[in-house]
Amino acid sequence: MRIEGIRNVVIVGAGTMGPGIAATFARHGYDATLTDIDAQQIDKARATLELVFTTWKAGGFASDADIAAARGRLTLAIDASEKIARADFVLENAPERLELKREIFAHLCGVTRASAILASDTSGIPITDIQRDLPNPGRIVGMHWSNPPHLIPVIEVVRGRETAPATVDTIVALVESVAMIPAIVDRDVPGFVENRILYAVMREALHLLDERVASAEAIDTIVRWGIGYKLGVVGPLRLLDMAGLDIYTAVASYLNRDLCNDSGVSSTVTSKVAAGRLGVKTQGGLFDYTPEEVERLARERGRLLVASKKALTS
Numbered sequence: 001m002r003i004e005g006i007r008n009v010v011i012v013g014a015g016t017m018g019p020g021i022a023a024t025f026a027r028h029g030y031d032a033t034l035t036d037i038d039a040q041q042i043d044k045a046r047a048t049l050e051l052v053f054t055t056w057k058a059g060g061f062a063s064d065a066d067i068a069a070a071r072g073r074l075t076l077a078i079d080a081s082e083k084i085a086r087a088d089f090v091l092e093n094a095p096e097r098l099e100l101k102r103e104i105f106a107h108l109c110g111v112t113r114a115s116a117i118l119a120s121d122t123s124g125i126p127i128t129d130i131q132r133d134l135p136n137p138g139r140i141v142g143m144h145w146s147n148p149p150h151l152i153p154v155i156e157v158v159r160g161r162e163t164a165p166a167t168v169d170t171i172v173a174l175v176e177s178v179a180m181i182p183a184i185v186d187r188d189v190p191g192f193v194e195n196r197i198l199y200a201v202m203r204e205a206l207h208l209l210d211e212r213v214a215s216a217e218a219i220d221t222i223v224r225w226g227i228g229y230k231l232g233v234v235g236p237l238r239l240l241d242m243a244g245l246d247i248y249t250a251v252a253s254y255l256n257r258d259l260c261n262d263s264g265v266s267s268t269v270t271s272k273v274a275a276g277r278l279g280v281k282t283q284g285g286l287f288d289y290t291p292e293e294v295e296r297l298a299r300e301r302g303r304l305l306v307a308s309k310k311a312l313t314s
């Protein structure tokens with residue numbers, strides 16, 4: 001299937017990621033269907049979609065007319081079997097469990113047209129494990145969006161061992177057609193690229209907290225306004241060239257051996273989880289939150305992502 005053949009897309013799973021992704025496809029002219037096995041999730045998705053449209057409008061990413069047109073191209077349905085049978089492209093967005101994903105793909109392989117492309121938004125399960133033993137695995141590929149998907153520009157296009165090169169080419173074109181930035185991951189190692197790097201950062205941040213090197217507040221401030229600010233403008237490898245590979249060699253030769261290489265989970269995190277402190281969803285995790293702060297944090301994150309996206313793409 002080439003990009004010109006893609007009109008009807010179906011998003012399977014309407015949780016955190018599904019609504020923003022479905023809205024993005026609809027905003028860029030695709031007929032998008034969002035489906036879930038849970039009717040409550042479909043109801044929640046309707047509210048999330050409103051938030052997506054409001055954010056786009058406030059950020060100048062979509063006019064009232066664009067939003068009205070996108071609404072007209074969006075369908076939310078518990079039973080999407082007819083849409084799936086006619087789909088050109090299906091993106092699976094179900095919970096991160098290999099067995100569940102394999103079940104969904106086995107079903108999709110049986111009910112979709114042979115030319116349809118089937119993708120997974122898995123955060124890091126190798127696509128090779130999902131496509132193993134399925135018929136026509138060349139059309140199965142990873143398409144890893146970042147949260148919130150209607151704002152974060154990059155999408156990893158992940159090649160499984162059996163993924164056909166033409167499938168990767170089509171997904172790259174599909175990502176560009178919805179005004180996002182594709183980046184190909186050639187080998188589907190667990191976590192791909194984005195989450196491997198993010199988890200390396202989070203492991204070190206938690207290690208520094210466990211070792212009382214700095215407070216949680218200070219660690220976040222240093223990463224956000226030092227590393228994060230810089231990396232939004234230039235990637236880590238080009239940053240190495242700009243800093244000088246000789247400087248890197250001098251620092252890395254004493255620092256690398258001191259960095260955290262634990263394969264387990266930070267004791268701070270395991271004890272918080274054991275105490276039922278899971279983060280903003282329980283109004284307490286590594287920090288404490290009032291209900292007002294939880295709301296303000298979500299609003300502020302959206303506002304700042306919009307502002308920085310506009311600044312970085314201007």
Ligand SMILES: NC(=O)c1ccc[n+]([C@@H]2O[C@H](COP(=O)([O-])OP(=O)(O)OC[C@H]3O[C@@H](n4cnc5c(N)ncnc54)[C@H](O)[C@@H]3O)[C@@H](O)[C@H]2O)c1
Nearest residue numbers: 013014015016017036037038041093094095096122123147
């Ligand atoms: N949340 C994130 O920040 C994030 C970021 C990038 C990628 N992802 C990945 O995207 C995928 C979805 O994540 P999420 O956070 O949206 O999960 P979620 O748990 O919020 O939503 C998953 C949805 O899938 C539905 N579902 C379960 N089985 C189904 C089935 N057989 N058919 C249709 N719907 C089904 C559930 O009812 C639920 O609404 C995961 O693989 C996750 O790793 C998540």
